[in-house]
Amino acid sequence: MKKNWLITLIVVFLIFSIATPPVLGATKGSTMAEVQKKITSLTKQVKDLKNKLGLKIKETDKLKKEKSALQNQIKTKDLSNKNKDIQIVNLNKAIKEKDINLLDLTESINDKNIEISDLSESIVEKDETIEELHKKIKQLEQLSSVNFIYTDEKGNLLSSNSKNAIKWYEFRTDQITIYLTAKAFNEFGYIIDISDEVVTDICQYFNGNQLPQNMAVFISFNDTVSKATSGEYFAGEKRAFIRGESFYPHNRYTQESLVDVYVHELTHAFQDALAPNLFNANVSSGGLYWLTEGMASYVEHQFIPYENYAIPEGHLTSEHKYNKEEYRAKILRSIKENNIDMDSFTKLPERMKMYKSYEIYESLIYFIENKYNHNTLLTYTKSLETQDPINSFMPTFKTTEEQFINDWKEYYSLK
Numbered sequence: 146m147k148k149n150w151l152i153t154l155i156v157v158f159l160i161f162s163i164a165t166p167p168v169l170g171a172t173k174g175s176t177m178a179e180v181q182k183k184i185t186s187l188t189k190q191v192k193d194l195k196n197k198l199g200l201k202i203k204e205t206d207k208l209k210k211e212k213s214a215l216q217n218q219i220k221t222k223d224l225s226n227k228n229k230d231i232q233i234v235n236l237n238k239a240i241k242e243k244d245i246n247l248l249d250l251t252e253s254i255n256d257k258n259i260e261i262s263d264l265s266e267s268i269v270e271k272d273e274t275i276e277e278l279h280k281k282i283k284q285l286e287q288l289s290s291v292n293f294i295y296t297d298e299k300g301n302l303l304s305s306n307s308k309n310a311i312k313w314y315e316f317r318t319d320q321i322t323i324y325l326t327a328k329a330f331n332e333f334g335y336i337i338d339i340s341d342e343v344v345t346d347i348c349q350y351f352n353g354n355q356l357p358q359n360m361a362v363f364i365s366f367n368d369t370v371s372k373a374t375s376g377e378y379f380a381g382e383k384r385a386f387i388r389g390e391s392f393y394p395h396n397r398y399t400q401e402s403l404v405d406v407y408v409h410e411l412t413h414a415f416q417d418a419l420a421p422n423l424f425n426a427n428v429s430s431g432g433l434y435w436l437t438e439g440m441a442s443y444v445e446h447q448f449i450p451y452e453n454y455a456i457p458e459g460h461l462t463s464e465h466k467y468n469k470e471e472y473r474a475k476i477l478r479s480i481k482e483n484n485i486d487m488d489s490f491t492k493l494p495e496r497m498k499m500y501k502s503y504e505i506y507e508s509l510i511y512f513i514e515n516k517y518n519h520n521t522l523l524t525y526t527k528s529l530e531t532q533d534p535i536n537s538f539m540p541t542f543k544t545t546e547e548q549f550i551n552d553w554k555e556y557y558s559l560k
Contacts, residue, residue, distance in 0.1 A: 288314050288330060300363065300372035300386060311368055320344045321411075322361045329366040329389055333403055336364065339454040343408055350448050351415045352523060358383065360414050362407070366390055376406040378413035380424035385410035393462050400464040404456055405445050412441040419523070420530040433534060435494045436526065439506030443514070446507065472511055473557045475504035487559060492546045512553050517542065 295303040295310040303310050313324035318340045325333065348355060363372070366389040373386035387410065389395065393402045401409075416423055416437055423437050446465050467475070480487060483500045494505070513522050521541060528537040538546060554560050 288327065291315055294324070296363075298369050298371045300370070300384070309369065311365070311370060313363060317359075318344075320356060320359060322359055324361060324363045326365050326368045326370075328368060329364045332366050333364055333389055335455060335457055335460075336403070336407060339404075339456065340407075342454060343404075343449070344411060346449055347408065347411055347415055347444060350412075350444055351419060352520075354415065354419055356414055357418050360384065360411075362387065362410065364389055364403070364407075366395075376410055378410045378417070378424075380413070380417045380421070383414070383417075385414070394459050400462045401445075402461050404451065404454070404461060408449050409441045409445045412444045413437065416440065416526065420526050420528075422530050423526070433529070435506045435509055436529075438503045439508075439510040440522070440526070442503045442507040443510040447511070447514075467511075469511075469515075469557070472504070472508045473559070475502075476508050476557055476559065478502075479504040487554070491550055493550065508557065509553065512556055513542075516552065516556065 292315040294313050294315060295306055296313060297303060298309065298311065306312070311326060313326060314330055316323045316325065316337045318337065321340050321344060323337055323340060325337075344356070361384045363370075363384065363386045365387070370386065370388060373388060375391040376385070376387040378385045387403065387406050389403050391399070392406055393399055413424070423433060446467060449465075451461055451465065479485070479500060479502050482502065485505075493509070494500070500506070510522065525537060525541040528541060535546075538549075542549060544552070
């Protein structure tokens with residue numbers, strides 16, 4: 146409508162221009178050709194204006210379309226957002242359901258893991274039981290192929306099995322013959338494998354002096370053996386008896402394990418080989434406990450490299466390698482336990498004096514090893530084979546017993 150109105154206006158304007166007299170300055174005699182030329186020019190202008198108008202209309206229509214499209218997009222977007230909100234709500238609901246399902250699944254997995262863990266523990270226990278049974282079968286097979294002997298409860302040899310007889314299975318190593326009861330074999334069979342290593346290490350402490358003969362060690366475990374109360378070396382018989390139940394881990398009131406006692410009793414055998422009179426109560430040096438028990442305890446606690454031996458876990462304590470301060474604490478405890486008057490303690494313990502524990506004896510050996518030297522101790526020990534302890538002490542240690550004990554007290558700060 147607007148387009149037709151505009152064209153009409155332009156045509157009226159052109160007609161009016163033709164009918165109107167010439168403007169000032171125009172010649173009166175304008176020819177028809179000039180008028181025609183002007184009409185042609187105006188017609189061209191009208192055509193150009195129409196083209197421009199068409200372009201403007203097209204641009205307007207385009208803008209309207211863009212506006213409409215934009216409005217539609219906005220409406221669609223709003224609708225889409227609403228749909229998306231609905232979708233999000235539904236999705237959140239689904240996610241929540243999935244979370245619930247996941248939680249249930251997690252709980253189910255945890256329950257299964259607990260069942261698996263219980264089952265695994267049961268399997269481990271069964272495997273351990275099977276391994277233990279295999280071990281026992283192997284032990285029984287091993288026991289069935291070795292020699293054995295019978296003794297009474299006091300260790301006296303019996304010619305055959307009889308009532309209350311104790312059966313000992315015999316295992317010979319290069320240097321020791323070990324006799325084990327069946328129960329002791331099940332519990333301490335490892336001692337067979339490490340015995341020669343133990344003997345070799347003790348031999349080094351005695352500067353390479355060997356045992357003169359293959360000695361016997363009897364080890365029992367909850368058997369009716371009364372030969373020894375716990376562990377004891379019998380010099381006259383060249384035998385040692387050890388009751389395994391008396392020691393760690395079976396006796397929680399002691400820090401000595403069976404291996405410790407095994408070392409201790411074998412050390413007595415080496416002492417016996419070096420100076421037999423140490424264990425002969427009928428001669429002047431008999432019952433010299435501070436030396437025999439002190440040295441055996443020192444070797445047991447300070448010298449032996451237990452970490453080199455194949456000892457089962459739980460069969461060895463950490464009570465080894467004491468230092469000076471630890472010895473001092475042990476001395477003070479022993480003084481209290483044995484009611485020792487330190488003012489009157491001016492000489493070495495009497496030959497037959499047996500304290501409740503060996504800490505004081507062992508501390509004397511530790512003092513000698515550090516204040517003097519190892520060879521001095523072995524020289525003194527060897528001298529007791531032919532000399533009285535009192536007469537041998539001064540030439541070896543270059544001091545009196547009184548001064549020796551005084552130095553010992555100062556060394557451990559006991560004054």
